[in-house]
Amino acid sequence: MIRFENVHKAFGSNRVLRGVNLHIPKGESMVIIGGSGTGKSVALKSVLGLVKPDSGTIFVDGKDASEGDHDAFLARFGMLFQGGALFDSLPVWQNVAFRLLRGSLKRPTEEARAIAVEKLRRVGLKEEVADRYPAELSGGMQKRVGLARAIAAEPEIIFFDEPTTGLDPIMSGVINELIREIVVEMGATAMTITHDMSSVRAIADKVAMLHDGVIQWTGPVAKMDDSGDPYVAQFISGSAEGPIEAVR
Amino acid sequence: MSRVLSPIAALGALTLSALAALGRLAIFTGQTFAHMIRPPFYIKEFGAALMNVGYFSLPVIGLTTLFTGGALALQIYAGGARFSAEAVVPQIVAIGIVRELGPVMVGLMIAARVTSSIAAEIATMKVTEQLDALVTLSTHPMKYLTVPRVLAGIIVVPMLVAVGNIIGIMGGWAVAVGTLDFNSATYLQNTADFLETSDIISSLAKGAVNGGIATLMGCYYGMNSGRGAMGVGRATKGSVEAAAVLILAANFVLTGIFFSS
């Protein structure tokens, strides 16, 4: 469904992606792991056209993602940003229901609000949060509102950029289960970035490791522990010794 | 590069980058107007912008034009007395306020109050990825953020100029009647007789242009902000500088167009 073909992206002299090749089949949950600053967020953003690759192509359903009707294309996606990226001028429920309050998916206000409250509940937030403003929430709560917004319009393809960072272990468990449910029940295709290895095991069908601008290793999550790849092994064990330098 | 030529090269580089900036600005302006006439339209955002640009600017505009009108009356009286022309106070205050000071003062106050807040808000949205989030939610940032604000500026700033003109003239009137022994009814009669329709039209036209410039600059600098808090600070500063300079320049050009013939 999503295919990266030799994608390159540099910011000035900082060559971030140096030929990424990756395939995510429809209805699968792909988890991307990799050190901080290796370009995982950039890879996700380049699918959505928020970052323009310098060369290489990203195909979605066999079509070049940078061509064609961008609005219709984006309507199929939901994205949780690493920093939440909530609109701080709008109350929480209007953030979650943003798509449902305007544009082609517009519906009556009460209905949109009811959906927002239901999505908030799914990410473990009570109804009274709905009328607060994002700035009044804790970091973890903001993250979960961002997650609720990403899934509000039930998109077919969902990107989660570090969904459990900053959450307590119980809430992480709730979110992992939610992501799994979305993939299994709704048949969505998911691409998740995470540093949390328990999250990887809970969410992933397949895992890909990004390092030095390329996909070092990719395979089913079951094969991750005996991948035979020194980078993956070091990443899983969290050891300072290995091919990945600690100073990057 | 030789030492003799390097200042010239620097000048050339400066000119080129200024031209490039002007080009980017022109493209941004063109895009804004292109989006203005194509749906979707965000009515709620437009209403909020009207309130923010217009209604909430009334106090500061009332105060600045009031004092400007008062000071103008004092100056014209004192200056006119040198050749026994004190009686022209109502006429000159009216012309000075309506043709020049009203639109300029309102434009500069809007630059200070509205341009800065638009730039800071949009720049912060950019820095915190809210602009990216808008895109992923199938909402064009130009349509959702720029168009409502610029349209509100073009529509509501002429109204502010009208209000500012009236208050400025009343400031002159208050000073003239209160301290300079002018007759109230005669003062107002002289003002009304002297002003022409073209004065008022030029004043409102300047208001519309200034409103457009002030809001456009806020949006342009906000959307092109650099990263981090420093980026937001730079964008805000740049937007107010650019708006103030462009407002004064446009005012000069428009005065030339309206009154040089």
Ligand SMILES: Nc1ncnc2c1ncn2[C@@H]1O[C@H](COP(=O)(O)OP(=O)(O)OP(=O)(O)O)[C@@H](O)[C@H]1O
């Ligand atoms: N808009 C940008 N302008 C300049 N450099 C950028 C930009 N976005 C990302 N980068 C750079 O690209 C590199 C990769 O960034 P990215 O955010 O993708 O990292 P990441 O793998 O998501 O890391 P983390 O796990 O810490 O979130 C970093 O060196 C970053 O500084």
Ligand SMILES: [Mg+2]
């Ligand atoms: Mg990241």
